[in-house]
Amino acid sequence: MNERITHYRNGKIFTAAEDGWAESIVVEDQQLRFVGETVFAEILAPDAVVVDLHGAVVLPGFVDAHTHLVMMGFALQKLDLLDATDLADIQSSIQRFAESNPDSPRLLGRSWLFSALNGQHPTREMIDAVVPDRPVYLDANDVHSVWVNTAALRELGIDADTPDPIGGRIGRDPETGEATGMLYETAVMLYVWPKLAELATDQDRDTALALAFRRYLEDGVTGAVDMALGPDELHSLERALEAGKGTLPLRVAAHWLMTREDNEADNVRQVHDAIELHKRIQGPWLRIAGIKIIVDGVIDSCTAAMKEPYSDGTNAEPIWDVESLIPVVTAADAAGLQIAMHAIGDEASEIGLTALEYAIATNGDIPRRHRMEHLESITKDNVNRLARLGIVASMQPVHADPAIQENWRAMLGDYRVNRAYPWPEFTEAGAVLALGSDAPTAPHPPLPNMFVATTRRSAIDPSLAPNLPQYALPLADALAHATRDAAYSCRWENLTGQLVRGKAADFVVLKQDPFTEGADSLLTTEIAMTVVAGSVRYLDTAQNQQ
Numbered sequence: 001m002n003e004r005i006t007h008y009r010n011g012k013i014f015t016a017a018e019d020g021w022a023e024s025i026v027v028e029d030q031q032l033r034f035v036g037e038t039v040f041a042e043i044l045a046p047d048a049v050v051v052d053l054h055g056a057v058v059l060p061g062f063v064d065a066h067t068h069l070v071m072m073g074f075a076l077q078k079l080d081l082l083d084a085t086d087l088a089d090i091q092s093s094i095q096r097f098a099e100s101n102p103d104s105p106r107l108l109g110r111s112w113l114f115s116a117l118n119g120q121h122p123t124r125e126m127i128d129a130v131v132p133d134r135p136v137y138l139d140a141n142d143v144h145s146v147w148v149n150t151a152a153l154r155e156l157g158i159d160a161d162t163p164d165p166i167g168g169r170i171g172r173d174p175e176t177g178e179a180t181g182m183l184y185e186t187a188v189m190l191y192v193w194p195k196l197a198e199l200a201t202d203q204d205r206d207t208a209l210a211l212a213f214r215r216y217l218e219d220g221v222t223g224a225v226d227m228a229l230g231p232d233e234l235h236s237l238e239r240a241l242e243a244g245k246g247t248l249p250l251r252v253a254a255h256w257l258m259t260r261e262d263n264e265a266d267n268v269r270q271v272h273d274a275i276e277l278h279k280r281i282q283g284p285w286l287r288i289a290g291i292k293i294i295v296d297g298v299i300d301s302c303t304a305a306m307k308e309p310y311s312d313g314t315n316a317e318p319i320w321d322v323e324s325l326i327p328v329v330t331a332a333d334a335a336g337l338q339i340a341m342h343a344i345g346d347e348a349s350e351i352g353l354t355a356l357e358y359a360i361a362t363n364g365d366i367p368r369r370h371r372m373e374h375l376e377s378i379t380k381d382n383v384n385r386l387a388r389l390g391i392v393a394s395m396q397p398v399h400a401d402p403a404i405q406e407n408w409r410a411m412l413g414d415y416r417v418n419r420a421y422p423w424p425e426f427t428e429a430g431a432v433l434a435l436g437s438d439a440p441t442a443p444h445p446p447l448p449n450m451f452v453a454t455t456r457r458s459a460i461d462p463s464l465a466p467n468l469p470q471y472a473l474p475l476a477d478a479l480a481h482a483t484r485d486a487a488y489s490c491r492w493e494n495l496t497g498q499l500v501r502g503k504a505a506d507f508v509v510l511k512q513d514p515f516t517e518g519a520d521s522l523l524t525t526e527i528a529m530t531v532v533a534g535s536v537r538y539l540d541t542a543q544n545q546q
C-alpha cells in the first residue's frame with residue numbers, strides 16, 4: 001500500500017468542470033492525480049489507500065469569495081440573541097453568558113431584534129440590571145446600531161457632552177442629554193468599533209482567526225478571500241502561517257483595505273504599501289491579491305450612492321469620486337494588483353467602472369483581474385459595461401435573504417426593488433459571477449447560501465415568499481459560482497475550485513444529496529469531510545467511514 005496515494009471511490013463527484021461528473025478521485029500528496037471512472041482509477045493506482053464514499057456527493061471545496069476572517073471569528077464568540085423573544089429573555093441570556101464567562105473583561109452580544117422589546121426603547125439600565133460591573137455591547141441584528149450598558153458608555157468615554165457624529169446618533173434623554181445606551185450608524189463605526197479593535201490583543205485576534213478557520217472547515221470551505229485586511233489582521237495571518245510551518249488550515253487571498261484620505265499622495269501611498277505586500281506575500285496558502293476600495297455605504301441606512309434619491313428624498317455622496325479614484329486605480333492596475341470595489345448603489349458602480357475603464361485605457365493590454373463587490377442595485381448598462389471590461393461580479397446570495405429585505409425595499413421604494421441582486425444578468429452579459437457570504441455581516445455557511453442562491457427564499461425563515469424568484473440560479477451553476485468562479489476571482493484558477501487532474505485536492509463530501517433531494521435539503525445537508533491539499537482537515541465523527 002502506498003500511503004501517499006488515496007483513491008476515493010464510489011462517489012457522486014461534481015467537478016465544476018466541462019465533463020461534469022465523476023466516480024473516483026485519486027489524490028497523490030496534495031494534488032488530484034486522476035478524476036474519472038473507478039475502473040481507470042484502479043488501473044492507475046492499484047496500491048492506493050482506498051476510501052469508499054458509498055455514493056456520497058463530493059464538491060470542490062467552497063471558496064468564500066468575500067469574507068472578513070478575524071471579524072467573523074470575533075462575531076462567532078458573541079452571545080447570539082436572535083432567538084430571544086422578550087426583554088426578560090434577553091436579560092437572562094446576558095446573565096447566563098456573564099456567569100459562564102467570569103474572566104472576560106467585557107461581554108459582547110449580537111443579533112437582538114427591536115421587535116423583541118415590544119415597543120420599549122432599549123436602555124442601558126435594562127442591561128445594568130443584570131450586568132452592572134462589566135461593559136456590555138450588543139449589536140442589533142441589522143448591525144447598524146449597538147445597545148450598551150453604563151459601564152460600556154464609560155469605557156467609550158461617551159457622556160452628555162459627546163457630540164453626535166455626522167451620519168450617526170447617540171440615543172439621549174430628551175431633558176438631560178444623558179446617553180441612554182443606544183448608538184446608531186456612524187456612532188457605532190466611529191466610537192464602538194475602534195474602541196473594541198484597540199482593546200483586542202494579538203492573542204484575541206489569533207483566537208478569532210483560528211475559530212473562523214475551524215468553522216469554515218466544518219462547513220466545507222477550503223479557501224477564503226479576506227476583503228478588508230489591515231496590519232493587525234495581516235500579522236495574525238502571518239503568525240498562523242508560521243505556526244503552520246508555511247501552511248494555513250485553508251487558503252487565504254486578501255485585499256489591503258484603502259482608507260480615503262483627502263489628498264492624492266496619501267491615497268497613492270497606500271497603493272504602494274499594497275504593492276510591497278503583494279510582492280512579498282504570494283504563496284499558495286496566503287497571498288495579498290490587491291486593494292479594497294469602499295466606494296459607498298449600504299442601502300439599509302441610505303448610505304449607498306444612488307443615481308436617484310431614496311424614498312425619503314435623501315441621497316448619499318459616494319466615499320470616493322471618479323477624480324479621487326483614478327490615480328489610485330491606475331497605479332494599482334499598472335502594478336498588477338487586483339482591485340476590489342465595494343459598490344452597492346447604482347451610482348457607486350458607475351463611478352467605479354468609469355475609473356476602471358480609464359485605468360484600463362491608460363495602462364493598455366496587461367494581465368488584470370478586477371472585481372466589484374455586492375452590486376445590489378446596478379443599471380442594466382453598467383452590467384454590460386462590467387462584463388465588457390472583464391470585471392468579476394462578486395455577490396452574496398445571503399444578502400438577498402427575504403427575511404432582511406423589508407427595510408432594504410422600503411428605502412428604495414420604487415421600480416428599483418424589482419431589479420434587486422440580479423445575479424443571472426451578469427452571467428448572461430458574459431461576466432464571471434463569484435459567490436460569497438461577506439461574513440460576519442451574513443452567516444458564513446455555504447450550503448444555506450446556496451439555498452438562497454437557488455431559490456431566492458429565506459434561509460432564516462423558509463416560509464417567507466421568495467425575493468424575485470426569476471433571479472434564482474440552477475444548483476449546478478450556483479455551486480460553480482461558489483467554487484470555480486470564486487477561485488477565479490482571486491486568481492486561483494490554476495490551483496483550486498474544480499476537481500480536475502493537476503489541481504489541488506481541495507474537496508468536500510456531503511452527507512445528503514441536494515441534487516436528488518431538492519433545494520430544501522441544502523438547509524439540512526451536513527458535511528461529512530473536508531479535504532484541503534489532500535489532507536483531511538475536518539471529519540464528521542458520526543460518519544461511517546471505512
Ligand SMILES: [Zn+2]
Binds near residue numbers: 066227438
Ligand atoms: Zn465585506
